[in-house]
Amino acid sequence: MKLSRQxxxxxxxxxxxxxxxxxxxxxxxxxxxxxxxxxxxxxxxxETLKETxxxxxxxxxxxxxxxxRLAPKVTEGFDILASALNxxxxxxxxxxxxxxxxxxxxxxxxxxxxxxxxDNPTIAVRLETSQAVIDFSKxxxxxxxxxxxxxxxGLKSHFVMRNHFTPMLSPRLADTIGGVRxxxxxxxxxxxDPSDPWWRLWFTAAGYPDAPLESASRSRLGSQxxxxxxAIAGHGxxxxxxxxxxDDVAMGRLIQPFDLTCEDGSHxxxxxxxxxxxxxxxxxxxxxxxxxxxxxxxGPDSGIM
Amino acid sequence: MKLSRQxxxxxxxxxxxxxxxxxxxxxxxxxxxxxxxxxxxxxxxxETLKETxxxxxxxxxxxxxxxxRLAPKVTEGFDILASALNxxxxxxxxxxxxxxxxxxxxxxxxxxxxxxxxDNPTIAVRLETSQAVIDFSKxxxxxxxxxxxxxxxGLKSHFVMRNHFTPMLSPRLADTIGGVRxxxxxxxxxxxDPSDPWWRLWFTAAGYPDAPLESASRSRLGSQxxxxxxAIAGHGxxxxxxxxxxDDVAMGRLIQPFDLTCEDGSHxxxxxxxxxxxxxxxxxxxxxxxxxxxxxxxGPDSGIM
DNA sequence: TTTCATGCATCAGCCCTCTTGATCCATCGA
DNA sequence: TCGATGGATCAAGAGGGCTGATGCATGAAA
Numbered sequence: 042m043k044l045s046r047q048x049x050x051x052x053x054x055x056x057x058x059x060x061x062x063x064x065x066x067x068x069x070x071x072x073x074x075x076x077x078x079x080x081x082x083x084x085x086x087x088e089t090l091k092e093t094x095x096x097x098x099x100x101x102x103x104x105x106x107x108x109x110r111l112a113p114k115v116t117e118g119f120d121i122l123a124s125a126l127n128x129x130x131x132x133x134x135x136x137x138x139x140x141x142x143x144x145x146x147x148x149x150x151x152x153x154x155x156x157x158x159x160d161n162p163t164i165a166v167r168l169e170t171s172q173a174v175i176d177f178s179k180x181x182x183x184x185x186x187x188x189x190x191x192x193x194x195g196l197k198s199h200f201v202m203r204n205h206f207t208p209m210l211s212p213r214l215a216d217t218i219g220g221v222r223x224x225x226x227x228x229x230x231x232x233x234d235p236s237d238p239w240w241r242l243w244f245t246a247a248g249y250p251d252a253p254l255e256s257a258s259r260s261r262l263g264s265q266x267x268x269x270x271x272a273i274a275g276h277g278x279x280x281x282x283x284x285x286x287x288d289d290v291a292m293g294r295l296i297q298p299f300d301l302t303c304e305d306g307s308h309x310x311x312x313x314x315x316x317x318x319x320x321x322x323x324x325x326x327x328x329x330x331x332x333x334x335x336x337x338x339x340g341p342d343s344g345i346m
Numbered sequence: 347m348k349l350s351r352q353x354x355x356x357x358x359x360x361x362x363x364x365x366x367x368x369x370x371x372x373x374x375x376x377x378x379x380x381x382x383x384x385x386x387x388x389x390x391x392x393e394t395l396k397e398t399x400x401x402x403x404x405x406x407x408x409x410x411x412x413x414x415r416l417a418p419k420v421t422e423g424f425d426i427l428a429s430a431l432n433x434x435x436x437x438x439x440x441x442x443x444x445x446x447x448x449x450x451x452x453x454x455x456x457x458x459x460x461x462x463x464x465d466n467p468t469i470a471v472r473l474e475t476s477q478a479v480i481d482f483s484k485x486x487x488x489x490x491x492x493x494x495x496x497x498x499x500g501l502k503s504h505f506v507m508r509n510h511f512t513p514m515l516s517p518r519l520a521d522t523i524g525g526v527r528x529x530x531x532x533x534x535x536x537x538x539d540p541s542d543p544w545w546r547l548w549f550t551a552a553g554y555p556d557a558p559l560e561s562a563s564r565s566r567l568g569s570q571x572x573x574x575x576x577a578i579a580g581h582g583x584x585x586x587x588x589x590x591x592x593d594d595v596a597m598g599r600l601i602q603p604f605d606l607t608c609e610d611g612s613h614x615x616x617x618x619x620x621x622x623x624x625x626x627x628x629x630x631x632x633x634x635x636x637x638x639x640x641x642x643x644x645g646p647d648s649g650i651m
Numbered sequence: 652t653t654t655c656a657t658g659c660a661t662c663a664g665c666c667c668t669c670t671t672g673a674t675c676c677a678t679c680g681a
Numbered sequence: 682t683c684g685a686t687g688g689a690t691c692a693a694g695a696g697g698g699c700t701g702a703t704g705c706a707t708g709a710a711a
Contacts, residue, residue, distance in 0.1 A: 045377065050355045051698090053427065065659060072350065078699050080659060085698090090431070091625060092438055093486060099707040100658055105486040107438045114430030118423050122358065125419030126395070133397050133412045181398055181410040320396055356669090371687065383670050385689065390669095404678040405687055 052086035055079055056094060057119055060112035063102055137322045138167045140182035144265045145309065146170045148285035149202075150186075157329040164322050177314050184313035184323055191310045191341075199338045201309040201330060202284065205302035206239050209269075209286060210278040212296045221298040224249055231277035233268050239280045243303045269295070308341045357391035360384055361399060362424055365417035368407055442627045443472045445487035449570045450614065451475045453590030454507075455491075462634040469627050482619050489618035489628055496615045496646075504643045506614040506635065507589070510607035511544050514574075514591060515583040517601045526603040529554055536582035538573050544585045548608045574600075613646045 058068035059079060069079040087094050094108035104112060141150055146168055154166060169182060177185075177196070191198045208227055215221045218229050224247040232240065235254040244252040265281060272279035273294045283302060289295040311330060313323055330337045360383075363373035370384040377384070392399050399413035409417060446455055451473055459471060480490055482501070496503045513532055520526045523534050529552040537545065540559040549557040570586060577584035578599045588607060594600040616635060618628055635642045 047378075050359060054355060066657090073352075075700060076659070077661090077701080080661085081698070084660090090435065092435070093482070096486060097659065099705095100656095102659080106441070107434050107486070110437060111430055111434040114433070115427060118427035118430060121426060122420060122423035125416055125423060128419070129412050129416040130395065130397065132415060136411075177398070181401060181412070369687080379669095380671060381688070382672080382690090386669070389689090402688065404676095405685095407688080 047089075049082070049085050049089055052082040052089070053115060054119065055082040056086050056108075057112065057115045059083060059095070059102075060104060060108065061116070063104070065102070134321055135163060136165045136167060137184075137326060138169060138182045139326070140169045140171070140180065140185040142186065142188065143170045144282070144285060145186050147266060148282075153333055156333060157326065160329060161322075161325045164325060183320070184311060184326060187310050187312050188307050189310060190307060193312055195315060196312045197315050198310040198312040199327065199330070200336065200340050201311050202334060202336050203304055203341055204308045205282065205284075205304040206243065206280050207283050207297055207299060207302040208243065208278050209281045209283065209290075209295050209297050210272055211275040212293060214272075214275045214277070215296060215298065221296075224299065225252070227278050227298075228252060228254075233271050233277040233279040237280060239303065239305065242305060243280060243301070246303045247299070247301055311337075352394075354387070354390050354394055357387040357394070358420060359424065360387040361391050361413075362417065362420045364388060364400070364407075365409060365413065366421070368409070370407070439626055440468060441470045441472060442489075442631060443474060443487045444631070445474045445476070445480045445485065445490035447477055447491065447493065448475045449587070449590060450491050452571060453587075458638055461638060462631065465634060466627075466630045469630060488625070489616060489631060492615050492617050493612050494615060495612060498617055500620060501617045502620050503615040503617040504632065504635070505641065505645050506616050507639060507641050508609060508646055509613045510587065510589075510609040511548065511585050512588050512602055512604060512607040513548065513583050514586045514588065514595075514600045514602050515577055516580040517598060519577075519580045519582070520601060520603065526601075529604065530557070532583050532603075533557060538576050538582040538584040542585060544608065544610065547610060548585060548606070551608045552604070552606055616642075 055068065055072060055074070055078075058071050059065055062068045062071065065079040065083070066076045068074075069076045072079070074082075083095065090107075092107045093105050094111065096103040096105055139150070150168065154168075158164075158166065169180070186201065187193070187198075188204055191200060210221070210227075210230065214230060218226060221227060224244060232254065234240075240254050241250075241252075244250065244254070265279075265285070268279040269281055269286060269289070271277060272281070273289060283290075283297050286295050286297075290297060311327070327338075360373065360377060360379070363376050364370055364384060367373045367376065370388065371381045373379075374381045374384040379387075388400065395412075397412045398410050399416065401408045401410055444455070455473065459473075463469075463471065474485070474487060480487060482490075491506065492498070492503075493509055496505060515526070515532075515535065519535060523531060526532060529549060537559065539545075545559050546555075546557075549555065549559070570584075570590070573584040574586055574591060574594070576582060577586070578594060588595075588602050591600050591602075595602060616632070
């Protein structure tokens with residue numbers, strides 16, 4: 042007997058319940074079926090096996106020898122299946138896989154995940170980072186932090202924080218030109234990745250739409266973290282998300298010469314597949330962001346700039 | 347997770363196959379499904395569990411952590427179910443439960459079953475006897491020997507032997523009246539159960555339709571075996587199936603004074619539910635009767651009288 | 652004994668699950 | 682660049698399985 046497609050697995054499940062209750066009606070109640078349906082399924086199974094499994098006596102049924110031999114093993118088999126599912130779900134519930142960009146991971150998550158772990162000691166966190174926009178069907182992340190407009194088909198998204206930027210540089214470098222007071226002062230220094238459109242946006246916002254930015258086609262360094270490192274080393278002025286470099290400012294490794302920040306319409310979002318919205322671990326992470334970030338889920342047009 | 351009605355068991359079976367092959371297409375081939383159907387079932391299971399089980403990569407799929415944890419247990423569970431079914435069928439195949447009347451069991455089966463057991467050493471035989479016409483849905487007999495016309499709805503029947511009868515008595519009793527030569531001589535003796543219609547049939551066949559049989563309403567002794575015992579003890583003349591008492595005749599305990607036998611239209615039949623026609627043990631028993639009884643399956647109107 | 656309650660079998664009809672076939676898409680290898 | 686491979690998606694259709702009504706047999710209660 043192979044459990045091939047033909048085999049009525051559901052009938053086996055019904056049999057298992059009937060064997061436990063020794064009653065078609067009761068089994069039906071357990072399974073949410075009518076007695077009629079139970080009768081049908083049992084008959085179907087008996088016909089498939091060519092074995093009578095129950096003796097129908099008036100007002101009660103008995104297991105035949107064959108049925109009595111079959112029942113305990115079937116119960117065991119279904120128990121194993123059920124526990125496999127439970128266990129899998131339990132373990133899955135217990136591990137939260139977060140995908141994020143390097144930048145967000147190192148500058149925000151790394152700093153705040155401790156709180157989450159304190160609040161949710163039973164949930165292990167695995168952090169996966171890459172610059173790519175991940176496809177939930179191709180990696181097994183439970184949720185991701187993405188930059189974008191918040192519109193992704195099939196995914197639920199919650200606003201996390203604005204994605205704004207402003208020039209930042211090392212105080213030593215600023216000193217070489219006697220300090221930075223006017224946006225144009227920046228042009229005296231080396232601009233790290235001047236082809237980044239953020240520079241044009243920022244200078245425009247600062248009132249200098251025509252600032253002469255070298256259009257040397259040197260590509261971006263790849264990630265903001267690398268650019269920041271270059272800036273800290275005094276190699277030039279980078280345009281960075283100030284939120285992420287508060288520590289460096291505090292430690293005197295970077296300064297933010299102007300309060301003016303800019304944005305390009307894309308922001309940080311928490312996203313996950315619609316289907317998994319209700320899982321406990323995702324809910325826990327959402328609650329954590331809610332608690333930690335005042336701007337969470339409020340949309341890009343509210344909250345502090 | 348309860349394996350309630352809602353749970354797509356079939357999808358779980360499909361998942362199991364996919365996890366083994368790591369291919370939707372291959373799994374489909376094993377199960378006799380199209381790749382489309384497999385895809386649907388896997389998706390259904392994933393939605394039910396709210397867990398991605400496979401990572402769909404181009405030209406290949408991988409199990410996710412959750413899937414990898416689930417697969418072996420699911421395989422184990424299905425293996426247990428499959429072996430339970432196999433085992434049950436094996437054991438069931440190995441035990442033949444025969445239902446029969448006391449008479450046929452003690453006078454024919456008991457004498458010949460040895461041959462069947464020699465021919466089929468792997469089949470254990472269990473004999474259940476009662477006078478009642480059994481209902482296959484209420485007892486777990488595989489087959490039965492019944493007396494009747496051979497017409498039972500839902501049951502397959504094979505003719506076994508004619509059901510004929512003739513007066514029999516102990517030789518000592520015959521001697522008390524100087525021997526039995528004419529049917530009317532029997533009337534000098536006590537007739538065991540004269541209300542049995544067989545007596546009237548036999549006397550009519552013998553040419554004495556008006557033989558004065560006491561119509562005392564004493565009920566039948568219940569079974570032919572009891573009546574035969576009474577006859578052997580010399581308590582009177584019984585009307586019996588001569589086939590069944592050859593031994594008693596040979597041992598001088600009974601005599602059959604007349605060759606004339608009669609019948610009432612009912613005969614011995616082998617019957618079993620249509621659905622079980624092809625099981626090995628039933629086939630073996632049919633073959634045994636075929637070999638042992640010249641009249642088997644030839645119908646009541648052929649063969650020796 | 653009659654009547655009621657229980658429990659399973661049967662039947663016809665319908666819904667919805669599941670399957671199929673066609674098509675599309677992405678990737679890998681030549 | 683093209684063909685082969687393997688999965689996803691879609692619309693359509695068939696058939697399996699469920700339901701509610703009904704029947705039947707029995708045991709319990711009146």
